[in-house]
Amino acid sequence: MKIAVQTEPFDLAAEVAALHRDNPKVGAVASFLGVTRDENDGHAIQGMRLEHYPGMTERALRRIAEEAMARWPLLDLTVIHRVGELKPTDPIVLVAVAAAHRGDAFAACEFIMDYLKTQAPFWKKETTAAGSRWVEARAADDAAAARWSDRPRGNG
């Protein structure tokens, strides 16, 4: 399990390869790449700054990852979140999950993203032509995280 918070870019291919290259039990790697967009809520975005809570961030990500490992039969996973200055098309977050079967990998990857969006202490401040503004949390993200309160989905 790898958890990282960093300003530098990450290497998607290297991270995914690290999850399956040396483990022939892995049949599926589901991954998610979050990318900076050039607009949000109708505003043109020139760039953004990601602030976080050092210490709690790593702790929250590790807790979410451990919850995923407990819910599904996973073989390994990686979560990397960038902080600092980002511009449109820059990758922000990578979640990659390795399992024997795809249903578990997909479900765990989506679960981690849904919880990360509501539980991990990151805050985005966007720069627009009119100045900078803090991004508001979305009700849709709370709803997405609430889906997992019952029981895991996913097929064998």
Added chain:
Amino acid sequence: MKIAVQTEPFDLAAEVAALHRDNPKVGAVASFLGVTRDENDGHAIQGMRLEHYPGMTERALRRIAEEAMARWPLLDLTVIHRVGELKPTDPIVLVAVAAAHRGDAFAACEFIMDYLKTQAPFWKKETTAAGSRWVEARAADDAAAARWSDRPRGNG
């Protein structure tokens, strides 16, 4: 939209980058990498040969991809499936889906894999210590594909 059937390996990072690098509307890329395992149904696997139906394969993959584009607001997607000789830890299939929001990208990526598993004309022949054998289709794959008959899931 890119659909490919090939014997050569593919480059995960290049394929994912191609989906978002030049399109600042992309906020999410969900991807799935299928990998050859070293065991199946309790048999140790030394390698496998993937046979397909040239012509129909590309047609079936394109049809599945178009169905996904019609069901969810996607920005782009890539499906690459390898054929020929593969050994454990070799990647077999890549599905990568770009969208503005993660729920659509995740749902479409899983939908494409579920349909590919039941509709695209590929057949695996595994080599074990006891000789080679055709892999049997799994009932779980039919069940996974049947989930999508009603309506798309996925959150904004």
Added chain:
Amino acid sequence: MRLRVLYFARLREALGTAEEALDLPDGIDTAGALVEWLRRRGGAWAVELGEGRAWRLAVNQDLAGPDNPLRDGDEVALFPPVTGG
């Protein structure tokens, strides 16, 4: 009616043929009737295309059911349930 018929994977091996050009007698005008006609060849044909076996069928490179009509020049394929991905 003249058809091209392709066989894949386990069926190809068991039937000992990858492809054949068939001249069908009148009345064999659906995919299901074609399979029934092939089954009457006996031997591996009767076994592999028989009741207990799972097989799938495509007409002109689209998955099709037994009611699918056949037309002169069609490409028909018979194969086991798919196992890619």
Added chain:
Amino acid sequence: MRLRVLYFARLREALGTAEEALDLPDGIDTAGALVEWLRRRGGAWAVELGEGRAWRLAVNQDLAGPDNPLRDGDEVALFPPVTGG
């Protein structure tokens, strides 16, 4: 009771402080009571931590509710709902 209190993002900017060391009077022994006590400072404190505003709270780097007890030496953080990913 002595606490370290951290503020992040919009709250940090609006309150004009990133971190402070507080000596709490007796009786302020839950996270909710601490927020109520901070609110009584008035001005931006009353506005930002007031009824209509969404904020979250962590005690010792875990998300916590208003009933969470506070102990000497705890690290408390106040911040807006998170927006990463």
